[in-house]
Structures are given as structure tokens and as C-alpha cells.
Amino acid sequence: MAAPTVEPVVPPVRPGDSPWAVETHGLTKRFKDNVAVDGVDLRVPRGCAFGYLGPNGAGKTTLIRVLLGLTHADAGSMSLLGYPVPAHRDRALARIGAIVDEPRFHGHLTGRQNLQILAAAREPAARARIAPALDRVGIAHRGDDKVSKYSMGMRQRLGVAACLLGDPQLLILDEPMNGLDPAGMLDMREMILSLRGEGRTVVLSSHLLDEVERTCDAVAIVDRGKVIRQGPIADLLADSAFELQVDCSPSDRAQALLAGTRWQTGIHVEPGGLRIDLAPGTGRETVAEVNRLLVEGGVSVYRLQEVHASLESWFLEVTTRLGEHQ
Numbered sequence: 001m002a003a004p005t006v007e008p009v010v011p012p013v014r015p016g017d018s019p020w021a022v023e024t025h026g027l028t029k030r031f032k033d034n035v036a037v038d039g040v041d042l043r044v045p046r047g048c049a050f051g052y053l054g055p056n057g058a059g060k061t062t063l064i065r066v067l068l069g070l071t072h073a074d075a076g077s078m079s080l081l082g083y084p085v086p087a088h089r090d091r092a093l094a095r096i097g098a099i100v101d102e103p104r105f106h107g108h109l110t111g112r113q114n115l116q117i118l119a120a121a122r123e124p125a126a127r128a129r130i131a132p133a134l135d136r137v138g139i140a141h142r143g144d145d146k147v148s149k150y151s152m153g154m155r156q157r158l159g160v161a162a163c164l165l166g167d168p169q170l171l172i173l174d175e176p177m178n179g180l181d182p183a184g185m186l187d188m189r190e191m192i193l194s195l196r197g198e199g200r201t202v203v204l205s206s207h208l209l210d211e212v213e214r215t216c217d218a219v220a221i222v223d224r225g226k227v228i229r230q231g232p233i234a235d236l237l238a239d240s241a242f243e244l245q246v247d248c249s250p251s252d253r254a255q256a257l258l259a260g261t262r263w264q265t266g267i268h269v270e271p272g273g274l275r276i277d278l279a280p281g282t283g284r285e286t287v288a289e290v291n292r293l294l295v296e297g298g299v300s301v302y303r304l305q306e307v308h309a310s311l312e313s314w315f316l317e318v319t320t321r322l323g324e325h326q
């Protein structure tokens with residue numbers, strides 16, 4: 001009698017259901033006692049540019065290597081484009097382009113030849129994407145030069161072109177601004193924003209706060225392997241303290257009128273007026289209240305301006321605050 005056939009159990013995967021391009025739960029990677037990725041819960045919305053921001057050694061490259069299956073996780077779970085990995089890694093990777101560390105190419109071959117080799121390992125349609133990809137990253141005119149003659153910026157662009165061969169829904173770029181001069185950084189930023197404009201998701205790691213602030217919609221801030229904050233940059237900044245610049249006269253009278261109010265954490269007299277430190281979470285009504293108090297107190301108010309913390313000062317604020325509690 002023939003052995004009964006057993007259908008393999010394939011978990012139902014409906015990647016379209018997931019709003020997240022990347023989702024991880026408790027992802028952990030240790031190197032002996034060093035926890036390089038420490039219980040990371042990450043949620044990257046589809047269609048955004050997402051920055052994984054942290055200082056050197058924070059565990060950015062390790063997280064990316066774990067996501068891509070270049071090294072295994074010690075604990076936790078993850079899905080990419082809605083596919084649970086590692087179970088469905090191949091399906092996920094078919095729609096992902098990644099650059100980890102410095103993009104590596106054969107220097108004695110041309111940019112185009114390098115892409116031809118990479119395309120050969122992909123689906124047949126990849127070959128037809130070589131010319132548009134070179135064009136797209138702005139190096140079509142140098143496509144037939146040897147890569148050994150390329151500048152750092154051109155290699156980075158070729159790296160992005162290589163990513164585009166798979167028509168990726170998700171690009172994962174480890175420190176894409178590294179080694180680029182200001183013009184190269186500007187080009188890379190524009191390239192990332194235009195990729196996002198096509199509905200692709202771009203995850204980039206960086207230790208450059210300013211770059212992340214300019215390039216990304218959302219961010220996770222990572223320190224010593226742990227994500228300490230994540231979300232849309234605008235939301236994170238809204239939670240931060242901000243300052244109110246008030247042009248008014250006389251400023252000593254203005255200072256006295258505001259001194260007892262609960263929403264300020266400091267008042268500084270400056271030429272032409274005051275600078276007021278407002279507590280985190282203080283709403284816009286405070287600005288109106290400052291104006292009312294001053295005017296009713298006989299102070300002439302010429303201008304009120306909110307000055308929000310940049311991501312950089314916010315980042316320092318968060319990390320310093322955490323440090324105080326340790």
C-alpha cells in the first residue's frame with residue numbers, strides 16, 4: 001500500500017496585510033557578553049524614509065545584517081514586507097535591495113558589467129533594468145568605465161543601481177552618506193527621497209543626526225543596542241521642550257510678569273526681549289497666554305516665535321536624560 005502523502009504545512013502568508021515594511025519583536029543579537037541588538041521592537045511604515053539613528057557601535061550594522069539573514073538572531077522575531085523571516089526570507093529578499101557596509105564591486109570590470117553579473121543572479125527582468133538603473137542614479141555616462149576609476153560617490157550610486165535591479169519595494173542602506181562630500185550627500189538625499197516618492201520604503205542607518213532629520217520621515221534612535229525612541233520625527237519633536245522667543249519691551253517687566261507661571265522652565269533676558277524655555281508637551285495656547293499676560297501687564301509685544309529643538313538637541317536631551325537615570 002502506498003504511503004499516505006502528507007501535505008507540507010505552509011503557514012498562510014498575506015504580506016499585503018501588513019502595514020509595516022519591517023517589523024521586529026524582541027530582536028536580539030549577542031557577541032558573547034556584548035548585546036549588539038537588544039530586544040529591538042521596530043515598526044517601519046511602508047512608503048516612508050526611515051532612519052535608524054545611533055552613535056558608533058550602537059548596533060546599526062548588526063541589526064541590518066540580522067534583518068538580511070547575514071547573521072542569525074539569538075532571540076526575537078521579524079518580518080520583512082509582511083513575510084515572516086527566516087521562514088520566507090527568499091520571497092522577502094526578492095523585493096529588497098540592500099547595501100551593507102561599503103558596496104563591493106569588481107574594480108577591473110565596468111559598472112555595467114558589475115550590474116550584469118548581479119542581474120544574472122536575479123529574475124530575467126533584472127537585465128532590462130540595468131540601463132534605467134544606471135541612468136536613474138546619474139552614472140549612465142560612466143557605465144562603461146572600470147569601477148576602479150570610480151569615486152566613492154560613484155560607487156555608492158552604483159550600489160543603489162545594484163539595489164534597483166530587483167525593482168525593490170524596500171531598500172536597506174547602511175550609512176549611505178558615509179565618505180560622501182557635501183554635494184554627494186545632497187545627491188544621495190535626493191535619490192532617497194525620489195525612491196520614496198515612487199512608493200518604495202527606504203531604511204537607512206546613520207550616525208548623522210542632521211542627515212536623518214533632512215532625509216527621513218520617521219526615525220528610531222538606538223543606543224547600545226536598544227531602541228530608545230521611535231516614531232515620526234514631527235511627533236518626537238512635538239514631545240520635546242521648545243523655546244519661545246519674545247520681542248518685547250520693557251523686558252525686565254516682562255520677566256517679572258512671567259516668572260511665576262508653571263509652564264516655563266527658564267526665562268532669559270536678551271537684547272530686545274526674552275527667551276523662554278517651555279516645558280515638554282506645552283501646547284500652542286501657551287504662546288497666546290504669554291502674549292495676553294504681557295499685553296495686560298503693560299508690556300509692548302512686537303513678535304512671538306516658537307523655536308523647536310532640532311533632532312540633534314532632542315537626541316542629546318533624550319540620551320542625557322537616560323544617562324541620568326542609570
Ligand SMILES: Nc1ncnc2c1ncn2[C@@H]1O[C@H](COP(=O)(O)OP(=O)(O)OP(=O)(O)O)[C@@H](O)[C@H]1O
Nearest residue numbers: 031034036054055056057058059060061062063207
Ligand atoms: N562580528 C562581530 N564580532 C564581535 N563583535 C561584533 C561583531 N560585529 C559587531 N560587533 C560589536 O557589536 C556592537 C555593534 O556593532 P555595529 O557594527 O553593529 O555598530 P554600528 O552602530 O553599525 O557602528 P558604526 O556607526 O561604527 O558603523 C559593537 O560593540 C561591535 O564591537
Ligand SMILES: [Mg+2]
Nearest residue numbers: 060061062175
Ligand atoms: Mg555600522
